[in-house]
Amino acid sequence: MVEVLLAIGIIASIFVGFNIGGSSTGIAWGPPVGAGIVIKTTAAGLMTFFVFLGGWTVGRNVMDTLSGGIITTELTLSAGVAVLFFIGLGILAANIFGVPVPTSMTTVGAIAGLGLATDSLNYATVTEILSYWIVTPFVGFWIGGIIGRYIYPKVNQRVQIEKSDGPLLTIHRTGAVPKPTFGPNTTWSELSGTAVVLILGCYMAFSAGASNVPNAAAPLVGGVGGVKPNVAILIATLAIGVGGFTIARRTMESVGSELSNIPLLAALFVMFTASTITTLLSWIGIPISLVLATVMTIVGIGWGRATRPVTVREAITRDTGDPTIVSGAITAEGIEGKSAAPIGGDEPEEMVDAGDLFNPRAIIKYLSMWIIGPSISTILAYGFFLFIPGVA
Template identity: 45%
Template sequence: MTEVLLIVGVLTAIFVGYNIGGSTTGPAFGPAVGANVITKVMAAGLMSIFFFLGAYTIGPKVVTTLGEELVTDTAIFTLRSNVAVLFFIGGALFIGNYAGVPASTSMTAVGAIAALGMATGELNWDVLGEIVVWWVVAPIVGFWVAGVVGRYFYPRINAWVAIEEKEAGRPMVSIDRSGLVPRLQFGVDADRREITGALTVVAIGCLMGFSSGTSNIANAIAPIYGTGDVDMTTLILIGSAAVAVGCFTIARRTLDTLGNDITNLPLTAAIVVAVISSGIVVTLSSIGVPASFVVIATMSIVGLGWGRATRTTTLSDAARGEETPVSVGALTAEAEGERSPEIGEEEPEDIPQASDLFDPSTTARVILMQNVVPAISTVGAYLTFRFLPIFGF
């Protein structure tokens, strides 16, 4: 019976990893796919590789936090309870993926494990409190860092990058397999600047894939690791393989949502947001804190737009009490490569509104599901462990 439960637990962990691949590929490579820089297949391949690298190098620290430190007694991680925890994590994420929405895997997983701890009286409130504090602080840090970049550095970055979206058809970056050794192949009419821009977008996606691996591998394997029945390396390999399957299959839905439907976010802005968000996630993962990339990235977009919009007002004007109309739509004020006016030279009416950047209906659906998915995981797990006697607690 024990061996059967272990197999079921591993299979459930694979199901969770599959859905993690589906929910994290979109945020990482949605901009590159949406701009027709690379194909969905190439995005899936790169995501799989860099997710594994992040999971293998920094990921074990987050696995330890969720699998050993979030609860005061790891004995509650029985094979039977692990199946239930992973079922609620994977099931909730599957609902988000089916809706085409990349939900927060970290919040979903922490919610399910914390629910098990609360139901059994073994939750380590100090560790949970630390995680929640960072969940509050990290988006604020992302907002202000992005705000400073938006006000003082975004125009220079925008003029330097100059990445233009390509028409549907052959992607900017592809792989030439005609020779003995495959090599990168670029668009026929691409100049050096366009090639640099395309490689930049892809490199940022790889960075995001790496940061996802550092934080999200724990969401699939931490409960199984907590039992001590399977070693860390084996679980990372299994989890990463499951993520790869999700990248090549169900991730197509979130790639469409993040690449085309939700926003017209300029690629320059996407690069800035990705660098800031990935940097924060990797930093938190290195100290063992699971972080929500989706939430941090959302606040970074708002902060970047706020900083860009405040360029209509100088500090001396602000000191005199002049108000600044603020909108994330300011990120669409100029095209990639276009030089922006100096601070104070623009008029507020020159700044587009937020509706020019976000699709309201899709944005509302994404925000709703990002809250619903972790709630389903947490509430469902708590009620199950608290009131169903089959788990023996």
Template identity: 45%
Template sequence: MVELLLLVGVLVSVFVGYNIGGSTTGPAFGPAVGAGAVSKSTAAALMTTFFFVGAWTIGRRVVDTLGSDLVTSAGVFTLETSIGVLFFIGLALFVGNVFGVPASTSMTAVGAIAGLAVANGALDWEVMGGIVIWWVVAPVLGFWVSLIIGRYFYTRLDRLLAMDESDGTVFELDREGTIPTVSVHDDASSREAIGVVSVVLIGCLMAFSSGTSNIANAIAPLVGAGALEMNPAIAVGGLAVGIGSFTIARRTLETMGSDITDLPLTAAIVVASVSAALVVFLSFIGIPASFVVIATMSIVGLGWGRATRPISVSAAVRGETDETPPVSVHALAADGDGEPVPPIGEEDPADIPTPGELFDPATTARVVIMQNVVPLISTIGAYLTFRFAPFF
């Protein structure tokens, strides 16, 4: 009977890891994919690699503490309750992935564990309160920092980086020699190559950060219950995340990379930098980072800031007073013409996009709603099950 329960527990853990790969690959590499820096397959490979590195190095610490920090009694974790917690985590994440919305694995996992703890009267409310406060503050910080950058600094950053986007690939691989070599494509500039490398490296940093915190969401209950040893559990969880990254994550990559907003390279670097900085900070102070929400709000903030740049009366009368025709995001990203950057408020109205051209409000609303619904599913489901089910 114990062996059967253990097998069920491992399968549920794999299911959770699969959905973690699906929900976290989008926030980490969605900007890079949306900017055309890497393909979806390359993003999945990078996500799998750096997630595992983060899980194997720092992630084991989170596994050791997740089962004890939120609960006042470690005895609430048994093999049966661990399976129940993992089931609700996986189910909630699967709902988000089906809708193509990358839900927060940290919020979902903490919610399921909190539901178990409340049902048994063992939740540490002080620890839970501190986590929730940072979950509110961090996305707001990401939104406003990105909005300010988009509103006041984006144009100058874009000119400084001067990353014109070429139509083809940025790098080309030469396999003729004994050792394959990589070079910048003839149609791509060196600045564009630097930009591509930068946004991919930031994505790798986010994948590493995800591994340090999210591996615990897939295996901590089983490890805490003594059902699995640490190293085999990390290996199983990392493999499951990789499978999710190569399969179901394709939908969340589209949502984070193109459905919300069509990101040029400069915008992708801004979003990834702001999100990664906040995630690293939260990890440093021991808060399970909800970087899925931070990345989403950073994208929305940057798009909103770009769409609401101030226009002076003198700038308005220089151009058409009627409504200007739409301007594509990629056209706005192109520069390198040597023209000076106009002062803020002095741009031509035709050079400033509308909010709908930078991000899709309907998709944004769907993402925000689902990112709140998914953790509620795991929290309420776990509480009701562990509070009233007779077999727990």
């Protein structure tokens, strides 16, 4: 019986990991894929490797919280299997719409539903986690705001990341040892810019592994008959990789173009900020959403960039005589045919609505899925364990 339950649990873990791969790969690699820096297949391969590193190292701290911190009793294998299915359903609901879902929030919701139904919820731990969930969006927003107002414009004046026609590198095989050389149109600036993009993509994949591998692995570890943590991490990583190579293609397109067609340089600032926030919180064992940190950083950079013509006080209080300043604009178009001033220079007197650069409807869709995904897992888990208490 235990063997059958374990087999079902592994299938459920693969199901969850598969959907995590579809969501997280889009967040980590959507901007580079959208900019044509890397193809989707290469992105999925890099994602799989660095997700494994993140889950194998920092992710163990999050596993401890999920498997033994949210509820006061041991998470049994049977309960873990049920929780995995509820997590997967919540994530799948978002992937169907092609948007990344906050997986950690969905996982905590499912385990909290178990705790509520069995009167074993550790309210102190859940309160601590919720406090970080509330603070993180503000941290991401204000860091993004500082970058958008003071850092990004100056860096953008000096750094250009562009992709030329043709291959980045070519291999010469005339000698005994093949030697890589620049492509026909490659410059040192393009090569260094591409390297930065790839490094940050890998860093973001690492942070995704630290926060998301435990979501698929932790429920398999607890109880009699559960698997070893190392085995659970391997199973989760492989499942995430499969999701990255398959359903993540749609999510990469969504993140790369629909949410905000921001310049690649701004996307790199977003990737670094969101990855750092997620990795640090995962290090202290807090299940945190990479999606949440990413999107709120995008919003912050847009707000900071759009409000540069006014003081911070005027931007916050809206005490400004210019009603056309638009929160969310990363770049500005000219007014009545006039070209916008270079970023970092004097701003035009007015900035037009950058609706094509920052899509409010897309943000609303993302926010709704942040609520729908975790809510589905929590409600289903609570109802299931309430009416079938023997499983827990």
